[in-house]
Amino acid sequence: MHALLYRQLVRSLVMFAIVTVLAGIAYPLMVTGAANVAFSHQAQGSLLYHNGRLLGSSLLGQNFTDAKGKPLPQYFQPRPSATSPTPYDGDASGASNLGPTNPLLVGFVAGVTTYRQDGSVAPRNPYATRTDPYCVPTDPQGSPISVVNPPPGQRYARNAHGGYVCDPNTIPERAIAYRQFNGLSPHAMVPVDAVTASGSGLDPEISVANALDQAPRVARVRRRNLASIVALVHRYTEGRQFGFLGEEGVNVLELNMSLGGEQ
Amino acid sequence: MNAWDWAQLAFIGVATAVLAPLGGKYLAAVFGPGKAPGDRLMEPIERAGYRLLRVDPDNEQRWTSYALSVLAFGLVSVVGLYVILRLQGVLPFNPTRAPGMSPALAFNTAASFITGTDWQAYAGETQASYLAQMAGLVVAQFTAAAVGLAVALAVIRGVAGDRHTVGNFWADLTKSLTRVFLPLSVIGALVLVSQGAVQNLHGFLTAHPVAGGTQQIPAGPIASMEVIKLLGTNGGSFLNAGGAHPFENPSGFTNMFDLLLVIVLPFSIALMFGRLIGRPNQGRVLVVVMAIIFVAHTAVGMQAESHGNHLIAAGVSQQTSTANVGGNMEGKEVRFGPAGSALMTVGTMGTTAGATDSALDSYTPVGGASALVAIILGEISPGGDGGGLYGILMMVILAVFVAGLMVGRTPEFLGKKIGPTQMKLAVLYALTIPFVILTFSGFSLVLAGPSSDALNPGLHGFTEIVYAFASVTNNNGSAFGGLNATGIWYQTTLGVAMLLGRFLPIVLALALAGSLAGARVHARTRATLETAGPTFAAFLLGVIVTVGGLIYFPMLMLGPIGERLIS
Numbered sequence: 001m002h003a004l005l006y007r008q009l010v011r012s013l014v015m016f017a018i019v020t021v022l023a024g025i026a027y028p029l030m031v032t033g034a035a036n037v038a039f040s041h042q043a044q045g046s047l048l049y050h051n052g053r054l055l056g057s058s059l060l061g062q063n064f065t066d067a068k069g070k071p072l073p074q075y076f077q078p079r080p081s082a083t084s085p086t087p088y089d090g091d092a093s094g095a096s097n098l099g100p101t102n103p104l105l106v107g108f109v110a111g112v113t114t115y116r117q118d119g120s121v122a123p124r125n126p127y128a129t130r131t132d133p134y135c136v137p138t139d140p141q142g143s144p145i146s147v148v149n150p151p152p153g154q155r156y157a158r159n160a161h162g163g164y165v166c167d168p169n170t171i172p173e174r175a176i177a178y179r180q181f182n183g184l185s186p187h188a189m190v191p192v193d194a195v196t197a198s199g200s201g202l203d204p205e206i207s208v209a210n211a212l213d214q215a216p217r218v219a220r221v222r223r224r225n226l227a228s229i230v231a232l233v234h235r236y237t238e239g240r241q242f243g244f245l246g247e248e249g250v251n252v253l254e255l256n257m258s259l260g261g262e263q
Numbered sequence: 264m265n266a267w268d269w270a271q272l273a274f275i276g277v278a279t280a281v282l283a284p285l286g287g288k289y290l291a292a293v294f295g296p297g298k299a300p301g302d303r304l305m306e307p308i309e310r311a312g313y314r315l316l317r318v319d320p321d322n323e324q325r326w327t328s329y330a331l332s333v334l335a336f337g338l339v340s341v342v343g344l345y346v347i348l349r350l351q352g353v354l355p356f357n358p359t360r361a362p363g364m365s366p367a368l369a370f371n372t373a374a375s376f377i378t379g380t381d382w383q384a385y386a387g388e389t390q391a392s393y394l395a396q397m398a399g400l401v402v403a404q405f406t407a408a409a410v411g412l413a414v415a416l417a418v419i420r421g422v423a424g425d426r427h428t429v430g431n432f433w434a435d436l437t438k439s440l441t442r443v444f445l446p447l448s449v450i451g452a453l454v455l456v457s458q459g460a461v462q463n464l465h466g467f468l469t470a471h472p473v474a475g476g477t478q479q480i481p482a483g484p485i486a487s488m489e490v491i492k493l494l495g496t497n498g499g500s501f502l503n504a505g506g507a508h509p510f511e512n513p514s515g516f517t518n519m520f521d522l523l524l525v526i527v528l529p530f531s532i533a534l535m536f537g538r539l540i541g542r543p544n545q546g547r548v549l550v551v552v553m554a555i556i557f558v559a560h561t562a563v564g565m566q567a568e569s570h571g572n573h574l575i576a577a578g579v580s581q582q583t584s585t586a587n588v589g590g591n592m593e594g595k596e597v598r599f600g601p602a603g604s605a606l607m608t609v610g611t612m613g614t615t616a617g618a619t620d621s622a623l624d625s626y627t628p629v630g631g632a633s634a635l636v637a638i639i640l641g642e643i644s645p646g647g648d649g650g651g652l653y654g655i656l657m658m659v660i661l662a663v664f665v666a667g668l669m670v671g672r673t674p675e676f677l678g679k680k681i682g683p684t685q686m687k688l689a690v691l692y693a694l695t696i697p698f699v700i701l702t703f704s705g706f707s708l709v710l711a712g713p714s715s716d717a718l719n720p721g722l723h724g725f726t727e728i729v730y731a732f733a734s735v736t737n738n739n740g741s742a743f744g745g746l747n748a749t750g751i752w753y754q755t756t757l758g759v760a761m762l763l764g765r766f767l768p769i770v771l772a773l774a775l776a777g778s779l780a781g782a783r784v785h786a787r788t789r790a791t792l793e794t795a796g797p798t799f800a801a802f803l804l805g806v807i808v809t810v811g812g813l814i815y816f817p818m819l820m821l822g823p824i825g826e827r828l829i830s
Contacts, residue, residue: 008332011316011433012339016402018312020343023405023445024398028487031449032464035456035486043462045480045510047470056470057480059459059509064474072474079597090479091388091467093504095594095622097745099719101830105593105625106574111830134576171593172576189580192571196593199507199604199621205597209580209587238598244270246515247588247600256473 048253058254061204063088071181073221075259076206076214078252079193080174083201095199104144107134107170117154127156127164134172137164144169171195182217205249208237222259232258264566265583268602272562275522275606279554282527287534287546293442294416294435295539305441312437320437323428326777329417330770332432333410337377337766340406344373347399348391357392358466359483364390371754376400378765379407379615379647381492381499381740382731382757384748388481388503393464396501397484401491405448408495409439411615411649414769415532418653421776423540423677429773429780443528444495451490451524458520459513460486485510493524496616496647498740506607506620507596518599518620522607525616526557529645532652540677544795549655552803556637556644557613564609564626564633567591568601572627574830591630594622605630608741612637613644614651617734617741624719624727624743628830632823634741635730640811641696642737650738653772655807660689660775662806663794672792678784688775695767697814699736703756704729704818713752718745722829726822731757733815736764 035043046058056062063086064075071077081087082096098105101112108114108125116122127137137156139145144167145154157165166173174195179188191209211233219226236255239248292299313320324332347354352363364372368384375382381404385391391400413435421429456462461482468480485501489511492499506512512521530550537546569590571581583589583601590601599607604621611618612634623634637644643655664681667674674681707713707728717724727743734741735757742748748757785791793799 004328005331005335008335009339011318011332012336014316015336015433015436016339016343016406018315019406019440020398020402023440023491024402027445027448028397028401028484031452031456031487032462032484034449034453035462038453039456042459043456043486045461045463045468045482046459046513047468047480050473054468054470054480056472056478057510059513060478060480062470062472062474062478063476064472067475075474088478090470090481092386093388093481093502093508094386095504095507095625095744097622097624097718097743098593099624099723099745099826100572100591100593100627101574101721101723101826102719106572107576109574109576111574171579175576175579187578189578191587192575192579192581192590192592193588193597195579196595198592198596199594199619200504200509200596202504202509203596203598204509207586207588207597209584212586240267241515244267244274245519246598246603247267248585249588249597 048257050257055257056253058251059204060090060202061088061252064256073181073217075256076211076218076252079203079206080169080195080197081201082197088202090202093200093202095201096197103136103170104167105171107136107172109134109172115150117150117156119150129163129166132166132173132176134170135164135166136170138167182213184213204251204253205238206252208233208248208250211250211255218259264569264602268565268569271519271603271606272565274519275610278523279527279530282523283530283534283550286527286531287538290443290531290535291538293438294535299442301442309437309441313434316433318431318433320431320434323426323431325427326417326421326429326773326780329429329432330773333414333769334766336406336410340377340403341373344377344399344403345369347395348372351392351395354392354394356394359389359392361390361392361395367751367754368749371758374758374761375735375740376403376497376499377407378738378761379411379495379497380735380738380761380765381497381617382735382742382761383499383740384754386503387501393483396488400499401488404488404491404495404497404499405440405444407497408444408491408648409436411647412439412443412532413649414773415649415652418656418772418776419536419539421773421780422656422679424780425784427781429776444491447494448487448490451494452486454520455486455489455517458517459509460489460517461510462486481510490524493521493616493618494528496525496529496614498611498615498617506618507622512620515598515603518603518607521618521620522610525611525614525618526645528648529614529651532649533645533655536652542677542795548795548800550645551800552807553643553645553651553655555804556640556807557610560613560633560637560644561606561610564605564630565602567627567629567633568605571601591625591627594625596621609633609637612739612741613640613642613646615642615647615738615740617739619741622744623741624745628823628827631726631743632819635726635733635819635823638733638737638739639815640807642739643807647738657689657692657772657775658807658810659794659803660685661693661810662799662803663792664689665806666792666799666802670792672790675785675791676794678787679779679782680785684778685775688771688778692768692771692775693810695771696736696764699760699763700729700732701818703760704732707732707752707756710752712750716747716750716753718747722822722826726826729818729822732760736760738765
């Protein structure tokens with residue numbers, strides 16, 4: 001038995017070494033070589049250059065914000081991103097992982113139990129503000145609070161008028177901000193992709209509806225004719241692949257580059 | 264679900280129906296007696312391997328020796344990968360400067376990849392070196408797939424063959440690699456790169472976006488890992504976001520190509536089984552049962568996700584149309600859409616791949632449940648490479664026995680009597696995985712620390728924890744990603760659950776096959792229970808659903824069903 005086991009262990013070691021050389025070294029190097037000969041642009045990451053400067057990848061979304069993180073109105077804005085510490089962090093792809101019933105995602109809507117600060121169940125959202133009936137309050141540092149059974153003595157951030165400061169990353173709060181930023185009416189329907197974070201946090205695309213909602217604002221800020229901006233949106237819309245695989249979307253980086261004005 | 268979504272599902276159905284029979288034919292030629300395509304090219308390489316291994320490929324092993332080889336190779340592989348992961352910080356080819364993994368994380372990751380689970384408690388971008396991914400994790404993905412296929416071959420020989428031996432493990436392992444996984448991976452990787460998947464050897468680049476600031480552009484041998492992650496029903500990705508990342512899964516086409524890479528081979532293996540035993544209809548019956556379960560859980564998931572989340576406030580449009588992608592888009596990419604995401608993600612849940620292109624934790628309760636149900640039915644829709652076949656064969660043995668009792672006939676499968684020994688092994692097989700899942704989940708829920716590691720409150724948090732153990736014990740590896748599984752408790756218990764969930768079923772399946780190896784084959788009479796017809800297919804389906812449903816129903820009630828009912 002011992003001799004048998006020993007022989008099997010030695011064979012296992014030899015096999016492990018053979019597979020490491022074949023599948024761990026020869027195979028990836030061969031694929032890398034062939035890929036870079038046949039599909040060099042893709043293999044390198046579909047990189048976009050402007051005057052020799054690497055702007056990014058046409059497959060990765062990126063921020064169009066100022067130094068303080070505020071969205072720049074002259075650009076189409078990508079979807080929210082859950083990467084940490086900053087949105088669209090290429091080093092840290094990932095999703096929010098917030099569940100479909102989590103108030104930190106959906107806010108305090110009907111069907112989500114709301115708790116008062118003392119932990120008792122409230123019939124209506126006690127944190128509602130005039131602009132946001134779905135408000136989920138934050139702590140004084142601006143971080144969202146664990147709103148189900150908050151720890152005793154939890155302090156809540158207040159604004160200058162004494163109202164609660166709402167977590168800006170809930171879907172209702174994002175929808176309010178989206179309507180304001182794009183000058184839409186308070187009852188306008190917001191495309192769902194504009195208020196949800198993607199799985200990778202690096203989604204390069206937005207829906208056509210989302211782009212068309214943003215087009216009037218971009219045209220206004222750039223003093224351009226709306227029709228010309230809308231035409232660009234349609235030009236950078238990628239249809240379903242082969243006519244039926246996947247969904248239509250607009251590549252935000254390529255669209256923004258086509259608007260002109262890169263430094 | 265709209266017409267476009269049905270069209271994608273139909274495409275998967277048609278493509279599988281075309282490709283799987285070709286795959287089954289090829290596999291039966293390779294692993295059956297006689298000549299096979301590729302012999303002239305591959306036989307010299309294989310013979311060189313046998314010489315290095317000092318193995319005579321025609322020297323067949325009994326099941327005990329075969330199982331010992333599987334376990335010895337598993338042990339050596341886990342230790343080897345563990346050493347690479349611990350030392351990756353000082354080993355060469357580490358442009359992202361990933362530090363060596365901690366002992367608990369290295370154990371968890373090594374167990375995870377060697378068992379084909381590919382649960383990832385680390386972020387690929389910053390915590391794994393290129394060398395560790397390329398020469399450590401990818402190698403594990405190849406061997407995990409090849410071992411699964413080898414065990415399936417041994418089980419087939421035992422159940423159907425007339426010898427007391429079940430084949431030679433080293434020969435099965437070698438041929439699985441040279442004839443199936445290596446050549447298909449080279450082709451698949453190039454298809455992925457042509458669509459935009461990344462494949463290079465340099466470190467991350469720094470981009471300077473238009474609006475200022477910087478952005479890191481990931482790089483590395485990504486596509487070569489992506490393809491064996493899928494083809495080998497493994498599921499572990501180079502980058503943290505996995506199949507959601509545009510550098511791994513860049514387009515609507517690659518999303519469907521990825522799904523085909525996962526499911527075609529397990530279907531082919533079931534058809535190979537039918538050919539190897541000389542009863543093609545027996546293989547087709549298994550394929551039909553697998554396909555019915557696949558379509559059921561996948562369509563439910565697609566419907567739930569494209570319908571959207573009813574808790575999302577009024578004023579947000581989840582209506583799906585060509586201009587508005589719609590549906591439950593949290594954790595999903597625009598290019599796949601809600602139904603396409605669910606098709607890929609829930610579609611791979613009936614295999615050990617558990618490869619995702621979207622964040623399962625943010626799925627609706629029904630969508631999340633469709634993934635969980637695919638896992639707890641034992642991952643036989645169509646199952647992992649090899650694992651799907653021996654998994655469903657164990658269910659066939661149970662079904663034959665139950666049917667035999669009902670109609671008062673001696674239970675037989677392929678002319679061999681199913682006696683008390685076989686029944687004990689099959690029942691043990693059916694109970695092992697639920698026992699591991701429910702025991703570890705129970706402890707995690709009552710211990711103060713582990714129970715508070717769930718990100719989401721309430722019943723969704725409960726689902727996060729039980730999903731983790733259901734996933735790793737079935738070697739699936741997908742996650743409700745909110746669970747913080749980086750502590751010692753989860754890294755250790757999940758690692759142990761993976762090893763138990765992989766090697767106990769393998770040993771039990773081999774033991775059952777060994778107990779039938781060389782048993783007398785009875786002639787078929789009119790009294791023989793027909794196991795290759797539609798009646799038996801329906802009966803088998805019922806047994807699978809009953810076994811999975813009864814054991815796990817309380818868990819589903821407390822998790823996703825409860826979450827849906829009270830919100």
